[in-house]
Amino acid sequence: MTYKIVSKKELAPTIKMFEMGAPVVARKAKAGQFVILRIKERGERIPLTIADANPERGAITLVVEEIGKTTKELGRLNEGDSVLDLVGPLGNPMDIRKYGRVVCIGGGSGVAPVYPLTKALKKAGNKVTSIIGAKTRELLILEGEMQETSDEFYITTDDGSKGHRGFVTDILRKLLDEGKQIDLVVAVGPVPMMKAVADTTKPNKIRTLVSLNPIMVDGMGMCGACRVTVGEKTKFTCVDGPLFDGHLVDFDELAARRQLYEPEEKRALKAYEEKIGGADDS
Amino acid sequence: MIARQPMLEHDPRERIRNFDEVALGYDAERAVLEAERCLQCENPTCMKGCPVNIDIPGFIAHIKEGNFDLAIRKIKEKNHLPAICGRVCPVKDQCEKFCVLAKKGEPVAIGNLERFASDYEWKKGVEIPRKAEASGKRVAIAGSGPAGLTAAADLVKLGHEVTIFEALHVPGGVLTYGIPEFRLPKKVVEREVEYIKRLGVDIRTDMVIGRTITADELLRQGFDAIFVGTGAGPPQFLGVPGENLGLVYSANEFLTRVNLMQAYEFPEYDTPIKVGKKVAVIGAGNVAFDAARTALRLGARDVSIVYRRSEEEIPARIEEVHHAEEEGVKLRLLTLPTRMLGEGGLVRRMECIKMSLGKPDESGRRRPIPVKGSEFYIDTDTVIVAIGRKPNPLIQQTTEGLKTTSWGTIVADDFGQTSRSGIFAGGDVVTGEATVIEAMGAGKRAAEAIDRFIKQRKKH
Ligand SMILES: Cc1cc2nc3c(=O)[nH]c(=O)nc-3n(C[C@H](O)[C@H](O)[C@H](O)COP(=O)(O)OP(=O)(O)OC[C@H]3O[C@@H](n4cnc5c(N)ncnc54)[C@H](O)[C@@H]3O)c2cc1C
Ligand SMILES: Cc1cc2nc3c(=O)[nH]c(=O)nc-3n(C[C@H](O)[C@H](O)[C@H](O)COP(=O)(O)OP(=O)(O)OC[C@H]3O[C@@H](n4cnc5c(N)ncnc54)[C@H](O)[C@@H]3O)c2cc1C
Ligand code: SF4
Ligand code: FES
Numbered sequence: 097m098t099y100k101i102v103s104k105k106e107l108a109p110t111i112k113m114f115e116m117g118a119p120v121v122a123r124k125a126k127a128g129q130f131v132i133l134r135i136k137e138r139g140e141r142i143p144l145t146i147a148d149a150n151p152e153r154g155a156i157t158l159v160v161e162e163i164g165k166t167t168k169e170l171g172r173l174n175e176g177d178s179v180l181d182l183v184g185p186l187g188n189p190m191d192i193r194k195y196g197r198v199v200c201i202g203g204g205s206g207v208a209p210v211y212p213l214t215k216a217l218k219k220a221g222n223k224v225t226s227i228i229g230a231k232t233r234e235l236l237i238l239e240g241e242m243q244e245t246s247d248e249f250y251i252t253t254d255d256g257s258k259g260h261r262g263f264v265t266d267i268l269r270k271l272l273d274e275g276k277q278i279d280l281v282v283a284v285g286p287v288p289m290m291k292a293v294a295d296t297t298k299p300n301k302i303r304t305l306v307s308l309n310p311i312m313v314d315g316m317g318m319c320g321a322c323r324v325t326v327g328e329k330t331k332f333t334c335v336d337g338p339l340f341d342g343h344l345v346d347f348d349e350l351a352a353r354r355q356l357y358e359p360e361e362k363r364a365l366k367a368y369e370e371k372i373g374g375a376d377d378s
Numbered sequence: 379m380i381a382r383q384p385m386l387e388h389d390p391r392e393r394i395r396n397f398d399e400v401a402l403g404y405d406a407e408r409a410v411l412e413a414e415r416c417l418q419c420e421n422p423t424c425m426k427g428c429p430v431n432i433d434i435p436g437f438i439a440h441i442k443e444g445n446f447d448l449a450i451r452k453i454k455e456k457n458h459l460p461a462i463c464g465r466v467c468p469v470k471d472q473c474e475k476f477c478v479l480a481k482k483g484e485p486v487a488i489g490n491l492e493r494f495a496s497d498y499e500w501k502k503g504v505e506i507p508r509k510a511e512a513s514g515k516r517v518a519i520a521g522s523g524p525a526g527l528t529a530a531a532d533l534v535k536l537g538h539e540v541t542i543f544e545a546l547h548v549p550g551g552v553l554t555y556g557i558p559e560f561r562l563p564k565k566v567v568e569r570e571v572e573y574i575k576r577l578g579v580d581i582r583t584d585m586v587i588g589r590t591i592t593a594d595e596l597l598r599q600g601f602d603a604i605f606v607g608t609g610a611g612p613p614q615f616l617g618v619p620g621e622n623l624g625l626v627y628s629a630n631e632f633l634t635r636v637n638l639m640q641a642y643e644f645p646e647y648d649t650p651i652k653v654g655k656k657v658a659v660i661g662a663g664n665v666a667f668d669a670a671r672t673a674l675r676l677g678a679r680d681v682s683i684v685y686r687r688s689e690e691e692i693p694a695r696i697e698e699v700h701h702a703e704e705e706g707v708k709l710r711l712l713t714l715p716t717r718m719l720g721e722g723g724l725v726r727r728m729e730c731i732k733m734s735l736g737k738p739d740e741s742g743r744r745r746p747i748p749v750k751g752s753e754f755y756i757d758t759d760t761v762i763v764a765i766g767r768k769p770n771p772l773i774q775q776t777t778e779g780l781k782t783t784s785w786g787t788i789v790a791d792d793f794g795q796t797s798r799s800g801i802f803a804g805g806d807v808v809t810g811e812a813t814v815i816e817a818m819g820a821g822k823r824a825a826e827a828i829d830r831f832i833k834q835r836k837k838h
Contacts, residue, residue, distance in 0.1 A: 097584065120590055134547055140639060140648035141547075166648060181547040183584040313639070313649075316545055316586055316772070318611040319631035323622055330615060330622060335771075349622055352723030356624045360650035367645050 098178035099133075102155050107237040110162045111205055112171050113147070119154030121146075121184045127192060127216040128307070128339055130209075131156070131184030132315040135169055139180065142166050143312045143334070145209035146185060147238075159208030159237065165364040172372075186315045187338050190305070192216045196279035197223040199271065200246070201264050201293055203285025204230055207238050209307055210284040211245075217282075218245045225278075226250065227267045229285075233258035265292045278302050283342065287351045294342030304342035308333045310353055324350055382484035383412040390704040394674045397559040397642060400701060401465070406446070409494040413442035416486045419478055424488060427476035429819030430528075432456045434473060434488055441491055450499040453492060454507070458531040458577075459524060459570045459818065461500065462553060464493025465562050467815050468695045500569060506576050510537035515832045518543060518601040520587040520773060523551020524814045525607030525805025527571065528821030529828070530579040536829050540578070541601075543585040548638060551609050553814070555638035556630070558668050560675070561698070564637070588772030593780075597800060602832045605824055606788060606796075606803040610811045611770035615763055616660065620718030623725040625654060629661070629669040629764035636672050654759025656680045658728060660715060661764035662692045663811075667699060669762045670707045678760065682708040684715060686733050686746040710756070714748065718761060728756045769807045777801070785810065794824030802828055 100117040107113050121131060125146045132141045148157035162171045173179070190213055198217050202210035207228045218224045226246035230236045231254045243249045250267045251259025260267060264285075271278065281304040283293040290306040297304045310322040310333050317335035324333055327344035331337065386402040387393075393400055404412065416438045424434045433452055440449035453460045469475075469489035477485035499505075515538045519526045522544040534540045548554050553567045575581060587593060593604050613628035615621050632651070635641040639649035657673040659666045662685035670681045683702070685692065688711050692699060703709075717729040732752035735744035769786045781789040781797035787808055794802035804820030806812055 097582070120585075124590060138640075138647045181584050183545065183547070183586060183590070185589060186586070313631060313634055314546065316589070316611075318613075318770070319634050320613050320615065320628040321631045323615075325622055330617075332612070335612075349723075353622065353624060355723070357650045357652065360644065360652065364645045364648060364650070 098180055099182040100178045101173055101175050102153070104173075104175050107159065108235045110171075111235070111237050112160050112162070113208075114158045114160065114170075114173075115150075115153075115155045116158060116179070116182060117154060118156050118182050118184075119151075121182065122149045122154050122156050123151045125149035125156055125185040126189030127212040128190035129185035129187045130315075130338065131158070131182055132186060132312065133158075133170075133179055134181035135166065135173075135179045137180065139169075140166055141181070141313060141315065143186070143309075143315055145212075145307075147208045147211055159205060161205035164361050165368045168365070168368065183315070187334055188336070190216070190282075190339055192220050194221045197225065197277055198280045198282065199225045199227065199268065199278055201226070201268065201281065201283040201285070202228045202242070203264055203283075203289040204235065205237065206283075206285030206289070206307075207236075207242065210282060211238050211241055213282055213284075214242060215245045223247050225271065227252065227264045229253065229264040229289075231255065263292065264289065265296050268293060268296050272296070272300055272302075280305070281342075282306075287347055287354065290342060290345075291347035294345065294347070298343050305339045306342040306345060307338045308340055308345065308350060309338070310350055311356065324353075380411055380415050382415065382487055383408045383490070385490055390701075390706075393560065394671075394705045397675055399563050400560050403497055404490055404494040406444075406498075409441055409491060410444060412487050412491060413438045415479065416442070417478060423476040423478055424473045424486070427471075427473040429472070429815045430456045430822055432473075432492075437495065438486065438488070438491060441495060446495055446498045447502075449495040451505070453495055456822075457492075457818065458528055458574060459814075460492050460496040461566045461570055462524070462562060463815055463818070464489050464491075464496055465566070466557060466695075468813060470696055472815065504573055504576075506573075507535065509535045509578060512539070513537040513832070515539065515602045516541070516600060517603050517605065517828060517832070518596045519605045519607060520593070521545075521551060521607040521609055521770075521805075521807070522549035522571075522581060523607055523609045523805060523817060524553065525609070525807075525817035525821040526551070526605065527574050528818040529605045529607065529804070529825045530821075531574050531577055532822055532825035533828060534578045536825075538829070538832070540580065542579060542581045543587050543591075544581060544583045545586040546638065547583050549581050549583065551607075555634045556665070556668070558633065558637055558672050560671065561668065586772065588776040593773055593777045593801060602835065603800050603802065603828045605794065605821070605828060606773055606801065606807060607805045607817070607821060608770040608773060608807045609817075610767040610806040612768045613763065614766045614768060616715060616765065618715060618717055620720060620725065621763070623718055623720040624723045625652060625759060626718060626725050626761045626763065629659070629665045629762050630767065632669050632762050633665070633672065636676070642676060651676065652760075653678045656758045657760040657762065658682055658684050658710075658715075658756060658758040659762045659764055660684050661766070662687075662694060663764065663766075664694045664698065666762075666764035667694045667702045667707070669764050671702055671705060673760065673762065674705055674707065680708075681706070682710045682756075684710045684713050684728075684730070684756070686712065686714040687743065688712060688735060691743045712746065714746065715761075716753070725758065725761050728758055728761065730754055730756055767811060769810065792823060793827035794820060795827060800831070
């Protein structure tokens with residue numbers, strides 16, 4: 097079985113959005129879940145969040161940031177191309193209900209996974225404040241979509257090229273200092289960002305959910321590659337998560353485990369770039 | 379009297395540099411010689427030890443007469459995966475244990491002969507038996523390990539329409555992702571799976587029952603019965619400090635990367651794997667020995683099995699323990715890790731404690747007791763934890779009214795009937811970790827029960 101790319105859109109120079117034909121997955125997918133994808137016979141299995149699901153069209157949306165060999169290879173595929181394997185939905189959906197005021201934070205390509213959560217939370221009657229951040233304005237994604245589904249909306253960029261100059265936590269800090277009632281914070285993005293968000297909300301004891309991104313292999317609980325320490329207990333992110341209480345996560349351990357294969361990943365990427373050579377048309 | 383015929387094997391010094399199959403099998407001459415040792419007992423005790431009840435003297439008699447076609451046909455009356463069983467069955471605890479010759483000397487090499495017959499057939503071209511007339515009934519099978527494949531083959535031969543749903547991207551279960559190439563070449567697994575497909579079984583990969591679609595949805599979509607053969611899944615860890623350091627693997631992850639993802643061919647294949655020079659494997663089952671021997675082949679210099687009991691209690695197949703020792707795997711017995719210590723996020727040392735053996739526990743094996751004050755350190759840069767796996771939980775969690783034990787296994791009777799009408803189960807998901815042939819036996823008995831169940835329903 098193969099899975100066809102129904103449409104492709106470039107959201108930022110290194111971030112692509114794909115609509116994939118996967119009717120059974122589309123019918124089942126809920127906010128917070130992900131798929132595991134394998135491009136081709138010799139490929140590896142990588143996890144990607146389901147950013148949107150359209151059961152009528154029999155398709156799901158994936159947003160991919162090109163950071164290494166596999167995501168770069170995926171980025172070069174076009175409408176009409178197929179990938180060999182796509183399995184899901186995996187992981188636990190978020191418990192979507194009315195919390196009150198919710199702050200949704202997305203950093204970098206983390207805006208893609210936070211978007212379905214934001215949309216579902218809004219639909220469940222929550223007051224939603226969104227903060228999205230990126231290094232620079234070209235890397236901001238899903239701006240329109242996020243704004244549309246939020247009551248309050250902030251942008252931050254590290255270099256100040258759009259919105260507030262600085263980090264997403266600056267805005268969060270400001271909201272807290274203003275004494276705004278916040279019932280839940282949801283943050284998805286790079287590990288240091290999620291850690292910073294959790295550190296910001298901890299003194300105020302505001303419930304904070306983060307979506308963790310450890311290395312995965314099978315994605316269905318059979319290997320433990322994705323294990324993380326949460327509240328001193330070992331959890332498998334792919335079956336117990338990916339959403340966890342940010343105040344209980346050992347982020348340093350997560351960061352260290354994510355770096356395990358760095359030299360190998362670099363080697364694979366270099367070999368791949370040499371292979372495609374000047375053919376890079378992206 | 380003729381002595382038991384040994385199998386040719388690759389030289390240990392050569393073979394640890396590659397993933398080629400270690401045992402080379404019999405040639406026709408040796409097979410016939412070995413077959414001649416069988417006494418053709420009137421009351422063949424060997425068959426008692428075979429969970430799928432192969433007519434052992436029957437097939438051996440055909441080999442003795444040089445009639446290899448008839449031999450494999452006889453085996454396949456009962457066993458659809460003989461090339462696999464002939465390689466990985468713990469025969470010393472099964473058929474060969476009950477062979478009358480075992481009492482005085484060496485039992486007939488039943489496993490080797492089974493393997494020979496199957497490899498012979500493969501070289502010659504496999505026969506596809508005819509199946510019964512279409513029954514118009516549909517059976518769904520979750521999991522494509524030995525239990526699922528066997529149930530599927532039996533049911534399709536009875537004329538039912540059978541679909542296997544497999545979560546991973548390749549069928550075979552442990553045969554594909556667990557047992558390494560040098561013991562069970564993936565080509566052999568592929569060819570056996572191919573045979574099951576040619577019988578008419580439809581195999582759909584990338585389908586996680588319980589997530590992609592639930593068991594109840596399958597029943598609602600018109601399947602008349604379901605067989606759950608999802609095996610053992612989540613690895614257990616020791617629960618000691620430092621276990622989440624880098625390069626501490628579960629055996630499942632380690633073996634999945636190597637076998638399923640072919641990480642030993644990185645970067646031709648995209649999945650990476652990493653082992654240091656000094657590898658400690660915790661546990662002493664088949665899984666531990668497979669992991670240890672795999673680590674050697676990935677370039678580790680010093681590999682040891684760290685086991686809390688003594689050599690006598692080692693549960694792995696004896697052949698594999700010998701193979702591992704020949705290849706240079708060391709045994710560190712009566713040793714239990716209590717802590718893992720790291721540097722820069724990677725494991726560096728393991729604190730262990732010496733054990734002594736007390737009285738036998740419920741499992742009949744002597745209970746290991748820590749010796750006070752005997753703590754010591756083992757330097758290591760890779761740890762592989764192989765202390766067992768829990769049953770796969772997804773179907774249990776998402777199927778209302780499906781009874782499970784406190785350990786998470788599905789409750790089922792000898793014929794696989796669960797607490798839910800129309801849902802059957804067998805293999806490791808029912809028994810906990812066991813053997814390939816036991817999973818096949820369970821698949822077989824469940825197929826019989828499923829056949830009865832759906833035929834009964836027809837009458838309504
Ligand atoms: C639950 C989950 C959801 C995710 N959702 C998205 C998403 O929607 N969009 C997106 O762009 N990315 C997402 N990711 C991250 C994505 O899986 C990685 O970027 C991708 O695997 C990198 O592969 P690569 O070969 O291109 O990069 P590599 O060069 O192999 O690795 C770069 C970095 O990615 C991480 N990584 C590598 N291999 C894996 C792996 N098998 N599993 C997880 N992380 C890995 C490591 O931290 C590594 O340092 C998600 C991760 C998880 C765990
Ligand atoms: C490394 C290793 C070495 C071993 N060596 C030996 C040996 O030498 N001899 C021996 O006899 N036994 C050995 N065993 C044990 C033997 O392999 C198992 O007892 C046997 O495979 C059990 O078969 P099964 O069909 O019950 O399950 P499995 O082989 O585990 O197959 C289960 C299948 O179900 C799939 N699955 C799980 N959940 C779902 C779901 N929700 N939906 C769809 N599919 C799902 C899995 O991906 C898997 O493919 C070994 C095991 C391991 C791990
Ligand atoms: S018990 Fe041994 S000797 Fe007797 S029939 Fe079986 S294999 Fe042959
Ligand atoms: S990825 Fe294997 S257990 Fe989570």
